[in-house]
Amino acid sequence: MASETVRDGDPGQYRRSEEPARRQTGRETVRENRTQTTRRVYAVASGSTLVLLLASLAAIAIGSVHVPLADVVAALAGGGTPTQRAIVWNLRLPRVLGAVVAGAGLAVAGAAMQTVLRNPLGAPYTLGISQAAAFGAAVAVVLGFGSAASELGSIGPYLTTVAAFLAAMVSTGLILVLVTYRQATPETLILTGVAVGSLFTAGMTLLQYFASDTEVAAIVYWTFGDVGRAGWMHVALMTAVVAAGLAYFLVNAWNYDVMDAGTATAKSLGVPVESLRVRGMAVASLVTAIVISFVGIIGFVGLVAPHVVRMLVGGTERHLLPITAVVGGALLVAADTLARTVLAPVVLPVGILTSFLGAPLFIYLVINGREYW
Amino acid sequence: MTLDVRDLAFAYGDESVLEGVNLTAESGELLGLLGPNGSGKSTLLQSLNRIHEPDAGTVLVDGDRVSELDRTELARRVGYVPQDEQGAFPATVYETILQGRRPHGGWSPGRVDRAAVEGTIEQLDLAAFTSRNVADLSGGQRQKVRLGRALVGDPSVLLLDEPTSALDLKHQLDVMELVGEHVRDRGVTGIVAIHDLNLAARYCDRVALLSNGEIYDVGGPDVLTPETIRAVYGVEATVKHHRGRRLIVTERSARTPSVASAAHSGPDDGRYCTR
Incomplete structure (x- = not known):
């Protein structure tokens, strides 16, 4: 994107009489720069929304039974054949919406964790929070509360989600302790995340060893994240929590912006750093926990989406968060569609695909640090 | 606006850093805080606006106890420029200076905040760098941006932690000139921790010499x-x-x-x- 800046003393820049132009140049240049930035943000925002819509429509159309795009639109509007309506409304749409909301939630949680911890490598998966949430959900299953995705009418799913959240908070708490009392570096945090992640993965394996066949199946389901089992109610519940989380971070966006300047500066500007850090991580963990307890571990969406957006629009939280949500949703829908079709009729769990996608980016970030900005 | 420090004490755990510090600074006055590394300059600055909570003593800003002020209100009155900082993520000059409006704004920056940022950028001659990433600027420009972030909130007390230590000769003078002018023109109380005795003697109205966490001497540059x-x-x-x-x-x-x-x-x- 071309960004010509007005240079002082460049006679070509002044159109009006010399003196007033000189007086105004500073502010004018600032405004001009701001207009460019705003345009860019709007362009990226509308572009990614368009991509999300197209990817979602394509995801509804593509599958074992192909529904032409025109019929998809017709079915969504209440027309089309009964079969098409059934496929679109009962099979494809909940899955697609589930993917969008789960992707958005993980992406927002990832962006928030990166900001709160001032760590570009932070994400639910890399910090071991996803694994912890899955372990918590697995414990609830083995204790006989059923899986979150199966019986939403009963108390089971809520308990599973609560268990996932509590386990996620164990992981989160450890990270907060390291950041607050040990001033841990980004690398330390990620290494801790690896250790915590392995610990909870080992815990899951242990549970599987002692669990019955059905329970094993339910637990394995969490280790390979899959958006396919989310029904309408799950989608609605996830949407509510993800939207609430996003709203929290948007309301506090300015505070989190200031936090990136460092603890001393943020405190000098009246920002309560410690409490915002705890609250931010708790909200991000809650969003992670609800997504994971419904769709299982889906790695790297929380890492990839925020970085794509940071590259495109820069670091302001107010812009970063909503666009990250859209990009995260689009990413997961696209990945899920690919996972459903690449080895058709075998339907791959999308978690496998996102790992293939995210792992190279993670390695790239580790090697290149922040140079790509 | 005056700043009045009485019997201030601070310790990191068992290690006492500041003891019985008494200090006053008047409005329109730039007070230099001098002393060797580890003498407590930074800690003293950070104890004045409760980045560190002092263990004992009181700090009064225009007669109000800092410990009883709401943090937002305190942030409006006292601006702070850190010695060094490294953001984890890129931020433009505009966004960084806008951070300084946080204590004045609501949940999102408004028109007044934007106008203030525009004014500050113009004042500091940074307009051409508005959309540039702060990390890509030279040390001198970066320091100006941080100064801008403190000035944009129009505080009545300005705390600066070694603003010149990483700068070349020209920028050392530029930054001290800017600070001195601002302090005098706006009747701000300025306190600057500084290593360079000649810069201190030239730009500070008074200097305080810190030694092992205590004030050794205070007065005009002639105490040097x-x-x-x-x-x-x-x-x-x-x-x-x-x-x-x-x-x-x-x-x-x-x-x-x-x-x-x-x-x-x-x-x-x-x-x-x-x-």
Whole structure:
């Protein structure tokens, strides 16, 4: 994107009489720069929304039974054949919406964790929070509360989600302790995340060893994240929590912006750093926990989406968060569609695909640090 | 606006950093905070606006106890420029200076905030860098951006932690000039921690010499004598006069540790500071 800046003393820049132009140049240049930035943000925002819509429509159309795009639109509007309506409304749409909301939630949680911890490598998966949430959900299953995705009418799913959240908070708490009392570096945090992640993965394996066949199946389901089992109610519940989380971070966006300047500066500007850090991580963990307890571990969406957006629009939280949500949703829908079709009729769990996608980016970030900005 | 510090004490755990610090600064006055590394300059600055909570003593800003002020209100009154900072993520000049409006704004920056940022960017001559990433700027420009972030909230007390230590000669003068002008023109109370005795003697109305967490001496630049410099820094120096200003020429490190610098002998011994 071309960004010509007005240079002082460049006679070509002044159109009006010399003196007033000189007086105004500073502010004018600032405004001009701001207009460019705003345009860019709007362009990226509308572009990614368009991509999300197209990817979602394509995801509804593509599958074992192909529904032409025109019929998809017709079915969504209440027309089309009964079969098409059934496929679109009962099979494809909940899955697609589930993917969008789960992707958005993980992406927002990832962006928030990166900001709160001032760590570009932070994400639910890399910090071991996803694994912890899955372990918590697995414990609830083995204790006989059923899986979150199966019986939403009963108390089971809520308990599973609560268990996932509590386990996620164990992981989160450890990270907060390291950041607050040990001033841990980004690398330390990620290494801790690896250790915590392995610990909870080992815990899951242990549970599987002692669990019955059905329970094993339910637990394995969490280790390979899959958006396919989310029904309408799950989608609605996830949407509510993800939207609430996003709203929290948007309301506090300015505070989190200031936090990136460092603890001393943020405190000098009246920002309560410690409490915002705890609250931010708790909200991000809650969003992670609800997504994971419904769709299982889906790695790297929380890492990839925020970085794509940071590259495109820069670091302001107010812009970063909503666009990250859209990009995260689009990413997961696209990945899920690919996972459903690449080895058709075998339907791959999308978690496998996102790992293939995210792992190279993670390695790239580790090697290149922040140079790509 | 005045700043009044009474019997301030602060310790990191068991390690006492500041003890019985008494200090006042008037509005329109730039007070230099001098002292060797580890003498407590940064800690003192950060104890004034509760980045660190003091263990004892009171800080009064225009008669109000800082400990009883709401943090947002305190942030409106006291601006702070850190010695060094490294954001984890890129932020433009505009966004960074906008951070300084946080204590004034609601949940999102409004028109008044944006106008204030535009004014500050213009004042600091940074307009051409508005959308540039702060991390890509030169050290001098970065320091101006941080100064801008503190000034954009129009605080009545300005705390600066070694604003010139990483800058080249021209930017050292530029930044001190800017700070001095702002303090005098706006009737702000300025406190600047600084290493360069000549910059301090030139730009500060008064200086306070810190030694081992206590105030050794306070007064006009004329408190910078060979005796006080030897006592506080452990350095032999000659003071000359040049066009009505004090010029401090450092000669050598004092081999025999004096009373005040006894605790600092050892690793610092034999290190020459020549300018």
